[in-house]
Amino acid sequence: MESILATAWDERLAGPYDVIVVGSGYGGAITAARLANAPLNPKLKICLLERGQEWPIGSFPDTIEHVAEQTYNATLNPLGLYQVDVHTAIVIIRGSGLGGTSLVNANVAIRPEPDCFDTWPAAIRQAAQIPEGNAGSLWNYYRRAESTLGVGPHPNGLQLLKIQALQKRATELGKKVELLNIAVNFDQEGPVFTRDGKSVMRRKCINCGDCMTGCNVGAKNTVYMSYLPLAKLGGAQIFTQTAVRHVEKSNQGWAVSVRRHKNRFAFEDATLVASNVVLAAGTLGSTEILLRSQAKGLSLAPGIGSRFGGNGDFFGTAYNSDQITNNVGWGNHPGDPFDRSGGPGPSIVGLARYKTDASFVQRFNIEDLTVPRAYRNFLALVGRKRAPFPNWHREFTGATAAPRKGCVARRSQRSTQLLSDVSLHGPRRFRRAALPARRQSAHRLARRGS
Numbered sequence: 001m002e003s004i005l006a007t008a009w010d011e012r013l014a015g016p017y018d019v020i021v022v023g024s025g026y027g028g029a030i031t032a033a034r035l036a037n038a039p040l041n042p043k044l045k046i047c048l049l050e051r052g053q054e055w056p057i058g059s060f061p062d063t064i065e066h067v068a069e070q071t072y073n074a075t076l077n078p079l080g081l082y083q084v085d086v087h088t089a090i091v092i093i094r095g096s097g098l099g100g101t102s103l104v105n106a107n108v109a110i111r112p113e114p115d116c117f118d119t120w121p122a123a124i125r126q127a128a129q130i131p132e133g134n135a136g137s138l139w140n141y142y143r144r145a146e147s148t149l150g151v152g153p154h155p156n157g158l159q160l161l162k163i164q165a166l167q168k169r170a171t172e173l174g175k176k177v178e179l180l181n182i183a184v185n186f187d188q189e190g191p192v193f194t195r196d197g198k199s200v201m202r203r204k205c206i207n208c209g210d211c212m213t214g215c216n217v218g219a220k221n222t223v224y225m226s227y228l229p230l231a232k233l234g235g236a237q238i239f240t241q242t243a244v245r246h247v248e249k250s251n252q253g254w255a256v257s258v259r260r261h262k263n264r265f266a267f268e269d270a271t272l273v274a275s276n277v278v279l280a281a282g283t284l285g286s287t288e289i290l291l292r293s294q295a296k297g298l299s300l301a302p303g304i305g306s307r308f309g310g311n312g313d314f315f316g317t318a319y320n321s322d323q324i325t326n327n328v329g330w331g332n333h334p335g336d337p338f339d340r341s342g343g344p345g346p347s348i349v350g351l352a353r354y355k356t357d358a359s360f361v362q363r364f365n366i367e368d369l370t371v372p373r374a375y376r377n378f379l380a381l382v383g384r385k386r387a388p389f390p391n392w393h394r395e396f397t398g399a400t401a402a403p404r405k406g407c408v409a410r411r412s413q414r415s416t417q418l419l420s421d422v423s424l425h426g427p428r429r430f431r432r433a434a435l436p437a438r439r440q441s442a443h444r445l446a447r448r449g450s
């Protein structure tokens with residue numbers, strides 16, 4: 001894969017770095033960017049280690065076969081982009097590449113509600129109580145991150161058909177749809193970083209809906225488009241395909257044992273040294289490093305590796321409704337059957353808040369969702385084998401089929417409606433209560449068919 005931001009492995013320092021940052025998602029990229037640009041004399045020697053590879057714009061998978069081929073496996077595919085860990089009680093999805101999960105998330109960049117911090121340590125709780133603009137306010141840092149990531153609402157969000165569907169249901173329930181701040185670029189064009197004649201190019205969003213498999217346009221404001229170029233411009237070295245195994249105390253500070261992958265199968269083991277190490281390899285990645293380090297003798301708190309929780313998201317689908325939602329992605333493929341007027345729009349664009357007067361844990365929100373092109377093909381494959389509805393396969397592929405008397409014109413335009421129910425309490429009960437009878441029976445059918 002082409003490298004624009006990544007540093008060549010043989011440029012690594014033999015002597016100690018001031019700081020080694022592990023992981024290149026939000027945590028690692030922001031840390032590296034801010035430390036590399038700190039106004040210190042001499043400048044800090046910063047190195048960022050990322051186990052995944054660099055994914056230049058245009059190289060992200062957009063078919064289910066390519067997604068499957070790029071699924072991470074520690075032994076068989078250590079450079080794969082999509083990591084899916086299936087455990088008994090939880091399934092965890094994360095990104096593994098230069099930019100971390102920001103490469104494949106749904107772009108939403110909203111601030112937490114203030115009472116979210118009620119159970120946090122005192123220093124953060126107090127900082128959250130200071131109004132934005134005043135010294136010490138936590139919200140100043142949100143504003144700074146929003147500015148660097150370039151977040152804002154979709155300029156034509158309310159015209160997207162999926163948002164109109166969300167709005168219709170919200171209105172029926174006495175609620176309103178808000179357009180969310182999303183990390184997507186709608187108005188700028190040009191290079192964000194250039195090296196040796198190769199550039200990371202930013203482009204305007206084309207509403208193709210493929211954000212969660214990776215944006216092939218250059219419009220998703222990932223940390224690859226923002227903080228990582230900033231870190232690089234500040235002088236940080238960025239090593240990709242370099243997985244940290246464990247860390248140990250040494251007389252120079254810390255010894256960081258790494259496995260450097262030349263490609264999927266060939267690797268070498270090495271050790272880098274630093275005065276300070278920042279573990280920002282994600283919730284699980286950092287914990288894995290700590291547990292391996294503990295096994296090598298590092299003394300850690302006994303709770304490490306326990307008490308994980310999810311973020312409380314639930315997905316709900318409604319099919320064959322009367323509302324055209326146009327929420328199936330078409331990737332960057334002009335002429336694709338789902339390249340329809342206006343486009344589906346980025347993964348998530350709006351939200352309706354429910355139970356807003358209830359306690360913090362009882363509130364829930366409902367957002368729209370666009371299915372990326374690659375997954376629509378997957379759903380079509382499933383539908384071909386065990387279609388719960390007569391035209392399931394056709395709706396996900398855009399294929400034309402023999403017209404059904406009396407309802408063809410409307411049906412041929414209709415896409416599957418897929419709303420993401422972000423509900424903390426009983427998504428099934430919610431779906432039954434919120435959907436009219438015709439769609440309830442579709443749900444029962446879907447459950448029986450799956």
Ligand SMILES: Cc1cc2nc3c(=O)[nH]c(=O)nc-3n(C[C@H](O)[C@H](O)[C@H](O)COP(=O)(O)OP(=O)(O)OC[C@H]3O[C@@H](n4cnc5c(N)ncnc54)[C@H](O)[C@@H]3O)c2cc1C
Nearest residue numbers: 023025026027051096100101105106107108244281282285
């Ligand atoms: C499909 C999806 C949609 C999402 N949508 C949203 C959204 O809309 N809004 C939102 O706020 N959040 C969203 N999230 C969650 C959000 O993206 C994550 O919370 C966030 O990216 C976590 O950042 P991080 O820096 O902690 O970890 P990550 O971004 O996961 O970065 C960790 C990095 O460390 C690397 N790493 C791991 N182990 C090692 C190792 N041993 N050595 C070297 N490197 C290592 C990984 O490869 C990875 O690149 C979504 C997540 C997913 C999966």
Ligand code: SF4
Nearest residue numbers: 205206208209211215
């Ligand atoms: S909708 Fe398409 S162009 Fe816009 S950010 Fe998502 S993937 Fe990129």
